[in-house]
Amino acid sequence: xxxxxxxxxxxxxxxxxxxxxxxxxxxxxxxxxxxxxxxxxxxxxxxxxxxxxxxxxxxxxxxxxxxxxxxxxxxxxxxxxxxxxxxxxxxxxxxxxxxxxxxxxxxxxxxxxxxxxxxxx
Amino acid sequence: xxxxxxxxxxxxxxxxxxxxxxxxxxxxxxxxxxxxxxxxxxxxxxxxxxxxxxxxxxxxxxxxxxxxxxxxxxxxxxxxxxxxxxxxxxxxxxxxxxxxxxxxxxxxxxxxxxxxxxxxx
Numbered sequence: 596x597x598x599x600x601x602x603x604x605x606x607x608x609x610x611x612x613x614x615x616x617x618x619x620x621x622x623x624x625x626x627x628x629x630x631x632x633x634x635x636x637x638x639x640x641x642x643x644x645x646x647x648x649x650x651x652x653x654x655x656x657x658x659x660x661x662x663x664x665x666x667x668x669x670x671x672x673x674x675x676x677x678x679x680x681x682x683x684x685x686x687x688x689x690x691x692x693x694x695x696x697x698x699x700x701x702x703x704x705x706x707x708x709x710x711x712x713x714x715x716x
Numbered sequence: 717x718x719x720x721x722x723x724x725x726x727x728x729x730x731x732x733x734x735x736x737x738x739x740x741x742x743x744x745x746x747x748x749x750x751x752x753x754x755x756x757x758x759x760x761x762x763x764x765x766x767x768x769x770x771x772x773x774x775x776x777x778x779x780x781x782x783x784x785x786x787x788x789x790x791x792x793x794x795x796x797x798x799x800x801x802x803x804x805x806x807x808x809x810x811x812x813x814x815x816x817x818x819x820x821x822x823x824x825x826x827x828x829x830x831x832x833x834x835x836x837x
Contacts, residue, residue, distance in 0.1 A: 669790075
């Protein structure tokens with residue numbers, strides 16, 4: 596995945612475990628798209644200092660995910676819900692076309708996926 | 717919620733952020749149902765020492781959830797998936813009874829809930 600998006604998600608999940616300074620740097624860089632130089636001016640440290648904080652903060656976020664895997668857990672659930680949504684759209688189309696015989700297996704599949712999510716959660 | 721269940725869930729989510737000793741005590745107490753005295757024998761510290769570790773570990777788990785709220789996030793999603801499952805069961809019953817006119821609104825509701833989950837995730 597694109598690093599910008601990935602860091603945004605990790606920050607969304609684990610950001611509150613960072614130090615105040617790390618949180619601020621990640622927020623300015625990844626959410627508000629400041630440059631390293633701009634962040635340096637904002638919080639009164641050198642560009643290199645900002646870079647070091649940023650790298651340490653990024654590493655911490657990646658380590659939290661390596662340990663806990665909660666972003667992955669969420670993404671897995673989300674993929675399953677996307678399948679449910681697609682199946683539901685299919686069923687609506689089949690209803691319109693009066694192809695009722697094909698609907699039941701799709702409903703059973705939604706049941707199965709829903710139960711999987713509920714049991715894992 | 718029952719404390720035993722709640723701690724089990726918090727431990728499942730955030731346990732890997734505890735120290736090795738805290739992890740072991742919580743695991744023995746909440747997952748393997750050891751008494752404080754039994755844990756004390758197992759890891760060679762006093763019953764009171766075990767109690768102190770347990771309380772500190774419990775507090776840490778609760779604090780992680782206060783900060784990150786990821787258990788709540790999961791539970792919210794799970795509640796929504798339960799609604800989807802119930803709606804799917806309803807639709808299957810309506811199909812059997814040939815009450816087709818009532819199906820579409822339930823399908824639309826599944827669509828709506830699925831989209832909500834996907835957008836939040």
